[in-house]
Amino acid sequence: MMIDSRNLTLSLSQINRTTIFRYCTISAKPLTLQPQTRNVSCGCVCLMKIDPRSINQDSTTSNSKSEKMKPTIVIYGSSTGTCQGIAETIAAKLGVGALDVANISSDIVVANDNLILGTSTWGVGEMQDDWYSGVETLKSADLTGKTVALFGCGDSDSYSDTFCSGMKEIADVVKAAGATLLEGVPTDDYSFSDSEAVENGKFLGLALDDINESDKTETRIDTWLEAIKPFL
Numbered sequence: 001m002m003i004d005s006r007n008l009t010l011s012l013s014q015i016n017r018t019t020i021f022r023y024c025t026i027s028a029k030p031l032t033l034q035p036q037t038r039n040v041s042c043g044c045v046c047l048m049k050i051d052p053r054s055i056n057q058d059s060t061t062s063n064s065k066s067e068k069m070k071p072t073i074v075i076y077g078s079s080t081g082t083c084q085g086i087a088e089t090i091a092a093k094l095g096v097g098a099l100d101v102a103n104i105s106s107d108i109v110v111a112n113d114n115l116i117l118g119t120s121t122w123g124v125g126e127m128q129d130d131w132y133s134g135v136e137t138l139k140s141a142d143l144t145g146k147t148v149a150l151f152g153c154g155d156s157d158s159y160s161d162t163f164c165s166g167m168k169e170i171a172d173v174v175k176a177a178g179a180t181l182l183e184g185v186p187t188d189d190y191s192f193s194d195s196e197a198v199e200n201g202k203f204l205g206l207a208l209d210d211i212n213e214s215d216k217t218e219t220r221i222d223t224w225l226e227a228i229k230p231f232l
């Protein structure tokens, strides 16, 4: 059907009944979709195919999970790059940014509803070095209403007694600051002796051993993300 109109308005019902292709030969004004009124106005030089499915969609309803997610950031501490690589993988899968905790600021904390925080474990069950100043920023923030998920990188073979324990201090800090801490993963799939980051049979976040079990890392990340996404 050829349409030549300077200001064409179609109701939604008309589009659903009749429209497959609309060809308009008018100038200047771009196609505008108006979900509130459920009308389509057109006054442009255009060749357009209108897919009724796209018209039926309310503008406030988003297509993908990442569009529905509240502002989210991944913040990591990493000394030799392992936790950084994992943080970047998690951020890419969520479609959000990853930030070295060395660059954390209260503005960044305030701007994000969801904080995905990752640390490797060093010393004897301690947080990665840069987190020591990082947690000071979290302590001084009001995390009420914010959601936190943790991930930790460790070595369950060489440091079996303190596997991924570094997550514990961050967990304590964010809970004290008012955040909701999402549940971590069950310990069943891991082989280690002890960890301060375990409560009631679960880690306080996602535990990863990219040194000895790198083949499990991707699946562990994916399973964990599927579990936490509904809360982000």
Ligand SMILES: Cc1cc2nc3c(=O)[nH]c(=O)nc-3n(C[C@H](O)[C@H](O)[C@H](O)COP(=O)(O)O)c2cc1C
Pocket: 077, 078, 079, 080, 081, 082, 083, 084, 120, 121, 122, 123, 124, 125, 126, 128, 153, 154, 155, 156, 159, 162, 163, 164, 165, 210, 211
């Ligand atoms: C001196 C040293 C101490 C470590 N202490 C622990 C520990 O207590 N618990 C643990 O799970 N991993 C421990 N690790 C392993 C690191 O957490 C692991 O290598 C991690 O992948 C490092 O991540 P990063 O490069 O992102 O800092 C230690 C490693 C070193 C070299």
